[in-house]
Amino acid sequence: MPKVTEEYRVARRDEIADAALRAFRRKGFQATSMAEIIAESGLSAGAIYGHFPSKSAIVVDVASRVIGSRILDIERxxxxEPLAPPPALPRVLVTGMMRSLGSPGIMLQLWGESMSDPEVHTLAHxxxxxxxxxxxxxxxxxxxRTHGTPADEAEALAVEQVPLLISAVQGYVVQASIVPDFDAEAYLASVEKYLPR
Known part of the structure; x- marks a missing residue:
């Protein structure tokens, strides 16, 4: 029997994760069954379970991919040069998230799932x-670079300011998911205008 290469394994996991994400977009994490993920992927149950032992494992994999991509966005x-000011970062994050997920509600569902699923809770943390x-x-x-702040002071400022940036993204996710007339552009413009520089 021929050996399965690592490239093949990665490609198959990607295929399964993409299929799961399509299913999650339609029905959400909670309402999507493994049977629906299997059907969406076109693979056998054995092929799916050979790569992921549970739906939670797929959820964790999909979320890890999305967040990993957002971290790469920040690193890029x-x-x-010149560096974008920190209040521009929430826009970068939510734009990338929308590109990956198609709906902010999926992220909100993930946070909700983390309250009852220890594996997803660990991932969220x-x-x-x-x-x-x-x-x-x-x-x-x-x-x-912008203010010539010494490294230790710059680090201390960043530690104070970053929770605000994360909260701005979380606020976007909640409001975009729940408020029917949410104005995403106005929200992001306000974040860029009022968050500290």
Missing amino acids: LAQV EVIVQLRAALTAYVSLWHQ
Whole structure:
């Protein structure tokens, strides 16, 4: 029997994650069954379970991919001169999230799922830690380059400001998911205008 390469495994996991995300977009995490993910993927149940032991494992994988991409967005932005001011970062994050997920409601459902599923809760915590680290590095760098702030002071400022940036993204997700007449552009413009620089 021929050996399965790592590239094949990664490609198959990607295929399953993409199928799951399509199903999640239609019905949400909670309402989507493994049978629906299997049907969406076109693969056998054995093929799915060979890569993911449970729906929670798929949810964790999909969410990790989305957040990993957003962290890469921040790291790429740190390579561009001049650096965008920190209040521009929530727009970068929500734009990328919408591109990946299609709906902010999926992220809100993930947070809700984290309250009852320990595996998803662990992921949600890890995501916040990773996002906070990427944003802190960026904001610290911005203060150093833009204002000439010494590195230790810039780091301290970043630690204070990053929770506000994360809260701005969370506020966007909640309101865009729940408020029918939510004005996304006005919200992001206000974030850019009023959050500290």
